[in-house]
Every structure is written in C-alpha cells, then in structure tokens.
Amino acid sequence: MKYPQVQQFIDGQFIDSYEDRFLEVVSPLDGSLLSTVPLGSAVTVDKAVQAAQTAFPRWSAIPIKERVQVFYEYMNLLRKNRQSLSELICEEGGKTMLEATAEIDKCIELTEFACSLPQLTGGEILDVSKGVECRTERYPLGVVASIVPFNFPSMVPHWTIPNALVLGNTMIIKPSEQVPLSVMRIAAMLKEAGLPDGVFNIVHGDKTVVEAICDHPDIAAISFVGSTKVAKRVYVRGTSNLKRVLALGGAKNHLIVLPDAVPDMTASNIVASVTGCCGQRCMAASLMLAVGEVDHIIDRICDEAKRVIPGNNLGAVISRSAKQRIEKYISEAETAGARILVDGRNTVVPGKEGGFYVGPTIIDHVSADMAIAREEVFGPVLAIVRTATVSEALSIENSNPYGNATGVYTQNGGIARQVAERASTGMVGVNIGVPVPREPFSFGGWNESKFGALDITGKSSIEFWTKLKKITTKWNAEAGVNWMS
CATH class of the missing domain: 3.40.309.10 (Aldehyde Dehydrogenase; Chain A, domain 2)
Structure with missing residues (x-):
C-alpha cells in the first residue's frame, strides 16, 4: 500500500474513522493498491456538522475582504504544489499527466474567481422615495455540503469549495470513495493557508453518508455532481428535507x-x-x-x-x-x-x-x-x-x-x-467539442443533466450559496409621508 490509510478530516484534524468499514483504493493505471478509505456513517456526518456549526458564527462574521485573503494564499499553494497534485490525480484517477496538470490549472482559475467575489457581491442601494432608501445585503446560508464524483477529484471540489467558503458558509464535503486522496491534500493546503478549524470538513463514505447528508437537519444546502440516477435521488431526498439542492447528473x-x-x-x-x-x-x-x-x-x-x-x-x-x-x-x-x-x-x-x-x-x-x-x-x-x-x-x-x-x-x-x-x-x-464556460460564466446543463435552480460555478453560484436581505431605511421625519413611505 503506497499511502497510509485515509482519515476523516473534522474540525481541522485528520482523525481515524468512527467506524471499521473500509474500501481499497486502487490505481486505474496498473491495478496497484494505493490506500484504504473509511466508510463513514451518520455519526461521522453529525460530528462534522457540529464542527462546522461551531465554526460558522466566527467565520461568517469576518468581512469578506478578509475571508478572501485565505484563498489568495491557498491559490499560491496550488501553484507551488502543481506537480505533486497532478501526479496524485494521475495515480488515483488514471489521467495522463497533461490532463491532470490542466485540472490543477482549472482549480487555480476557480480559486482566482472566488478571490474576485468581494467585487461581485456588493449590495444594491436606491432612494425609493423622498427620504427613504432600500438596500440589499447577501448572507451565507450556514453549514452546506458538497458531494463530488470520481472523474475530477480536484476540479469539481473547486467548483464549490472556494465560492461557498468565501461567501461565509462552512462546509462538509463527501468525495468519491474511489478517489479520496486529492481532497485530503486540499484540506491540508487550506489549513496551511490559514482557514480556521471547522470551516472545511471531509467525510468519506458511500451511500450511507450521502443519505445522512440529505437528512441532517442542520445542513442548509447540498450540491451534487454524479450520475442522473443518483442526482435525482439526492434532489428529491434533500428538498423533501427542506434543503436548497443543486444536483448535476449525466449527459449525452x-x-x-x-x-x-x-x-x-x-x-x-x-x-x-x-x-x-x-x-x-x-x-x-x-x-x-x-x-x-x-x-x-x-x-x-x-x-x-x-x-x-x-x-x-x-x-x-x-x-x-x-x-x-x-x-x-x-x-x-x-x-x-x-x-x-x-x-x-x-x-x-x-x-x-x-x-x-x-x-x-x-x-x-x-x-x-x-x-x-x-x-x-x-x-x-x-x-x-x-x-x-x-x-x-x-x-x-x-x-x-x-x-x-x-x-x-x-x-x-x-x-x-x-x-x-x-x-x-x-x-x-x-467548432468546439467541449464548450465548458470559463469563469465568470457558469457551468450548468438542462433537462435531466441538472436538477434545481441556478448553476454551480460563476456568478450564478453567488445566489445559490447566499440568501438575500432587503433593508428599508427612513431617518428624516421632515421628508413627509406618501404611499411609498
């Protein structure tokens, strides 16, 4: 086994699993054993949610211009570790080195976009009547979750992690049990970049963990990327528990x-x-x-x-x-x-x-x-x-x-x-065979390739990961009263 046994990442610490179920992590390149990954349960999910809940008030209270500084540093770490991160993608996902390096380059671009969010999330303000103004402000949702697939073990997590966290949420991510190693490197680099403990957590597992995420009462929103069959189930189960859900499925x-x-x-x-x-x-x-x-x-x-x-x-x-x-x-x-x-x-x-x-x-x-x-x-x-x-x-x-x-x-x-x-x-x-939009344009399909509103990346993601507050203010009584005030 080339790498140590994969651990859960909760409250800023790599910890042994609370359960004793494991799967082998095998390299598609040659069939060699890379590691073993724990299969968590609802207990593990709850521990991660508790950590995220504890971290949320402090993290969300930090001004966005300060939160984003963590991701400037994180982006530098992505560049610094580009070679080793690419090699890991090759090993666990089977990609060529050229493809793996392009994946990390896309992670850098996605993080770069997240660093621009302070300039994109400013609220609107308007004098709506004499002496009366209305303005809008965006607030994070709270604890959110992201369930990601095997085919892009670094890029798809970056569809959600930088934007959701910069916008003030705390997160639980569930990676594919087939490729758990890349996300562990992401966690280590986020911690090195200065992300406070509990803001980002990883729960490894299978269907049991996905269902626990859908059912947990303290998770406000879920993003999912995978097959249409599972996307439908996640969307139905998550929304039936009154969560905001965006589930991306398959394609033809x-x-x-x-x-x-x-x-x-x-x-x-x-x-x-x-x-x-x-x-x-x-x-x-x-x-x-x-x-x-x-x-x-x-x-x-x-x-x-x-x-x-x-x-x-x-x-x-x-x-x-x-x-x-x-x-x-x-x-x-x-x-x-x-x-x-x-x-x-x-x-x-x-x-x-x-x-x-x-x-x-x-x-x-x-x-x-x-x-x-x-x-x-x-x-x-x-x-x-x-x-x-x-x-x-x-x-x-x-x-x-x-x-x-x-x-x-x-x-x-x-x-x-x-x-x-x-x-x-x-x-x-x-005349383009892979028309993936570049940032700030958002990624998202129609029909049975997507369930839920908005898109997962770009400007559209701002609306998914935040809620809008409208504030109407009047101070000067001498302005008089009309039907609008």
Whole structure:
C-alpha cells in the first residue's frame, strides 16, 4: 500500500474513522493498491456538522475582504504544489499527466474567481422615495455540503469549495470513495493557508453518508455532481428535507457535423473531446450526428483516433467494472448492426497489465434507438448516426433526455445560430467539442443533466450559496409621508 490509510478530516484534524468499514483504493493505471478509505456513517456526518456549526458564527462574521485573503494564499499553494497534485490525480484517477496538470490549472482559475467575489457581491442601494432608501445585503446560508464524483477529484471540489467558503458558509464535503486522496491534500493546503478549524470538513463514505447528508437537519444546502440516477435521488431526498439542492447528473453530448466543416480542425477537435480524460467527463462528445456527405471527415476522425495510444496519451478508465461496461456497449452496438471503424476493446498496456484501459473507439452506422446512442457510456467511444438534414439531427438531439452540451461543426453562421437556438442543452459549442464556460460564466446543463435552480460555478453560484436581505431605511421625519413611505 503506497499511502497510509485515509482519515476523516473534522474540525481541522485528520482523525481515524468512527467506524471499521473500509474500501481499497486502487490505481486505474496498473491495478496497484494505493490506500484504504473509511466508510463513514451518520455519526461521522453529525460530528462534522457540529464542527462546522461551531465554526460558522466566527467565520461568517469576518468581512469578506478578509475571508478572501485565505484563498489568495491557498491559490499560491496550488501553484507551488502543481506537480505533486497532478501526479496524485494521475495515480488515483488514471489521467495522463497533461490532463491532470490542466485540472490543477482549472482549480487555480476557480480559486482566482472566488478571490474576485468581494467585487461581485456588493449590495444594491436606491432612494425609493423622498427620504427613504432600500438596500440589499447577501448572507451565507450556514453549514452546506458538497458531494463530488470520481472523474475530477480536484476540479469539481473547486467548483464549490472556494465560492461557498468565501461567501461565509462552512462546509462538509463527501468525495468519491474511489478517489479520496486529492481532497485530503486540499484540506491540508487550506489549513496551511490559514482557514480556521471547522470551516472545511471531509467525510468519506458511500451511500450511507450521502443519505445522512440529505437528512441532517442542520445542513442548509447540498450540491451534487454524479450520475442522473443518483442526482435525482439526492434532489428529491434533500428538498423533501427542506434543503436548497443543486444536483448535476449525466449527459449525452451530440456533435452535429456538416460537410463544410474544416476537416482537420474538426477531426482533431472531436477526437480530443471523445478521448480527453478517457471520455469520463460529462462534457465529452459521445454521439456524432453526421449530416449529409461527411465521409471525408469521418476518415480523418479515424486517422486521428489511431494516434491516441492507451498508456501514452490516453489514460485509464476508473475501474475494471467501468472497462467491462464500456466494452459491453461497443459489442452490443456491433451485434445490432453498427460498424466498428476503430476498435478499442481488449486493450492491454505492456508493463501495466493490471490497469483498466479502453482504446479510442469509433462506431459508424449507429441507429438512434440503440443503447449506445441514447445512454451515457462514459468512455472514449464515439457513435455516429447518419442524418440527411440539420433538422433531423436536431430532432434526435432534442429527443434525448439529457441536456449538458451540443456542438456544431460548420462554416455557415446561419446554421450555427440555428443549432445554438434550437439545441435543448445548457451549453453549446460552435467548432468546439467541449464548450465548458470559463469563469465568470457558469457551468450548468438542462433537462435531466441538472436538477434545481441556478448553476454551480460563476456568478450564478453567488445566489445559490447566499440568501438575500432587503433593508428599508427612513431617518428624516421632515421628508413627509406618501404611499411609498
């Protein structure tokens, strides 16, 4: 075991778990044992909430201009430890070093945005009548929780941690039990940066911990990122307990490709979208809608996919069961009549035979009713459905229950605008395969890719993590009285 047993982080201290249930933490790169992670319970959650409650009055009373100083220092620590943090992401998540470094760079950007919040949260003030003014002020919610997935063990926690804490809340975070190590480094760096004890707490665990978070009466709000199936459950359970909940689910992102698309740019961009992070991201392209005669582009996509080599510039999928599930989708599509142009099944990387690898896979002549065209595969797999018109392609896209992202590849501005307006998704890319907004623009999908109001990042997150107070003031009696005062 390379690393010591993972501990809970409560009230500024790394502590042994109150329970004796553990899971092994295995590296997807080679199947080696990295550590073991405790599976907490409602007792652990309650201990963390108590610590967060105790810390909240003191932390929330600090002016935001002073709270944010912790995150300036924390941002410097992210830069200082960029290499080691990236290496840890590779080990526990299976990413390439390039992808892991980009993840830390995004963490820095998200923290940088949080450092700008003092300039974005100033209240409004207006003289609404003679001698009467109204103003608004934002206040933190209290103890909040964030439940995060395996695919971005550092970045997704940074969607919530900096903003929620700078805005004055205290937090419990529940990382994926498959990748618990990166969040532990985050906790250590926050403490080093000067964050007071109890403001940030970690509870490791499984379904039991998620349910305890949803049920705890002293947690005011929950953010969740994961599958749609679980997102629905968290949203229903959390809101039924009168909590504010924002739950992000899965995706089935469609790329509409027209004959006038620039072939080389389109091919390299699509393959990067399909294979980046081994396809294990909710913004990955997974279904290409080929409009008209685009065989020349599909040929280049296949050529580009063959340049992506598992164990070199393609990482591993998270687990053996994930590899089996992805390969099952491919085999079922082939059995149903689809044509495999590039086959990534049964991939073994020499020297890393214990790793979990799936090579780039391109599947043509997929019908829109096949499972691989409708469901989230979460692997480096592109299914191609042939369509005659843009309207037909949009009809297929609109019929899918998810709604994260749609991309269109064309040099026709009118068609690009048509797709942008008609796509039933929260994010659209024109000649961009992963249209993730940069700060201060917010990340968030539609339909069954998101449950709850507002978005998880950017300016929209300010409203989610705070509540608004309106203050109306009149001092001068000589101003007189009218219907407004």
